[in-house]
Amino acid sequence: MSHPFKPWLALAMQTIPLNDLRRHNAGCNEEFITVASRVLDSGWYVLGENVASFEREFAAFCGVAHAAGVGNGTDALELALRALGVRAGDHVVTVANAGMYTASAVRSVGARPVFVDIDAESLCVDVDGLEGVIAAGPAAIVVTHLYGRLAEIERVVELASSHGIPVVEDCAQAHGASRGGRKAGSFGDIGCFSFYPTKNLGALGDGGAVVTSRDDLADRLRQLRQYGWTSKYVAQTPGGRNSRLDELQAAFLRVKLRHLDQWNAARRAIANRYADGITNARVSVPARMEADSVAHLYVVRTDDRDGLREHLRQAGVSSDVHYPVPDHRQPCMRDDFASVNLPNTEHACDHILTLPCFPEMTSEEVQSVVDACNSWQP
Ligand SMILES: Cc1ncc(COP(=O)(O)O)c(C=O)c1O
Missing domain, CATH: 3.90.1150.10 (Aspartate Aminotransferase, domain 1)
Structure with missing residues (x-):
């Protein structure tokens, strides 16, 4: 049977897409199927062995002591703010050109975003502009490493720590970006990642992680992602909710991390x-x-x-x-x-x-x- 020429199809096939997740994931297909069937067989689907292994591997990749898998990148930001003790009415400094994910997280905890301008070249936070707002005593600063490029994070951390203000890094677009041997997520108090499928490290669904080298924050983050539980059915930490990474996504992420x-x-x-x-x-x-x-x-x-x-x-x-x-x-x-x-x-x-x-x-x-x-x- 002959195939009629379809000009619209030819045109569509020639278009160069912005991103192509089919092509991206195709190379891992066989491994995905193997690990997915293992998860299926295990009978354990949320916060299990794959999540624990991925957390260890991802923490090592980032050069930090701890990683905790969560539901997505916006939850990662919200839980990070809660873990740092940000409360209703507090001010959180951030930029306004990064898709509103941080502003959503800030508002979810009842705090108010304080926007600072960006540097005209890097399109990341203008550190000189930070000095004025830091003096007003915000509860935290969120620095977004936009488009995959590290912001001037060392300067921000130095400035913030001289005022005792914690720094959260939004690394949703910067998995693996590094300077001076240090990776995105290892400079501030907490680093937040999204594993949305289009990200440099993307799951086959939603996913996220928080990373930190502080034991106290890691403990609190693990409690907050699961109802504030300090042990099963004992909700001791206020502000807890359900935001967990599932076994399938963790298994896929382990394959892709390599x-x-x-x-x-x-x-x-x-x-x-x-x-x-x-x-x-x-x-x-x-x-x-x-x-x-x-x-x-x-x-x-x-x-x-x-x-x-x-x-x-x-x-x-x-x-x-x-x-x-x-x-x-x-x-x-x-x-x-x-x-x-x-x-x-x-x-x-x-x-x-x-x-x-x-x-x-x-x-x-x-x-x-x-x-x-x-x-x-x-
Ligand atoms: C800079 C930035 N922060 C946070 C997020 C939020 O991640 P998620 O879509 O997983 O909630 C994204 C992703 O879309 C992002 O690009």
């Missing part, structure tokens, strides 16, 4: 090909990436985002915006933050565009993205 360094290196290589190859003066690319970035998202800037997006679309290149609406302008927040102005944050949200960057991209696909960017003439 590939993470290699995947991160592949992402960086793509990012550096973009940095070298995209020469269109209207497309501003981030600096070349070293170990301190794991290229979770490749974000360029342009003064005509809609124009570039449309040109890329016509060239078969997908793109997206991470994130278009700053937290303080979100519909559920803006009334409370009407007087807050964050010029660098607002400017970035209007000018950023994310290009495809995932470890399995072919060399031809990378070149097509470069060519599409360079052929744009607004």
Whole structure:
């Protein structure tokens, strides 16, 4: 039987996706099936041997003493704040360009986010801008390592610790990013990770983890993720809830953790090909990436985002915006933050565009993205 030519299908097949989880996970399929059937056979599905092993392996990967699996990255942030004793009415300092995950967690504990502006180049927290708000005595600071690049975390920790303020790292986009031999999550008091499927280390569903080298915080986090239990059915720690990692996801994550360094290196290589190859003066690319970035998202800037997006679309290149609406302008927040102005944050949200960057991209696909960017003439 002959197959009729379907131009729409040909076009769809040529489009370079922003990410391709089928391709990404395909290499692990056989191992996934093996470990999944072991979990099935075990009859134990939540917080079991796989979770305990993954926690040990992930803590070692991050260079910290403890990891505790939780339900997702937003829960990780909320539980971290609770473990640090953040309470209703407290202030928590953070940035407003990182998808509102931290602001949601802060509001879940009844605290109020205090937004500081970002550095115009790195798009991470502007540490100079932190000094003013730190003096007001916030209960915690959450630093997001956005797009896979470590923020100036050493400076933040130094400044915060001189005022006795704890630091939480949001590492949801930065699994494995390192500087000076230290990994994301090991600089502050607690590091929070998401294993949402698109993350550099992604589960086949939701998942998250908190990491810390402090024994007291690790104990409290383990209690908080399971109803505040100090022992079975004894809820002693206030603020507890149910946010656990299940055995299947932990088993999949153990398989994938073994590939993470290699995947991160592949992402960086793509990012550096973009940095070298995209020469269109209207497309501003981030600096070349070293170990301190794991290229979770490749974000360029342009003064005509809609124009570039449309040109890329016509060239078969997908793109997206991470994130278009700053937290303080979100519909559920803006009334409370009407007087807050964050010029660098607002400017970035209007000018950023994310290009495809995932470890399995072919060399031809990378070149097509470069060519599409360079052929744009607004
Ligand atoms: C920077 C950042 N923080 C937190 C989260 C929240 O993670 P989750 O979607 O697992 O709740 C995400 C992921 O979407 C993220 O990108």
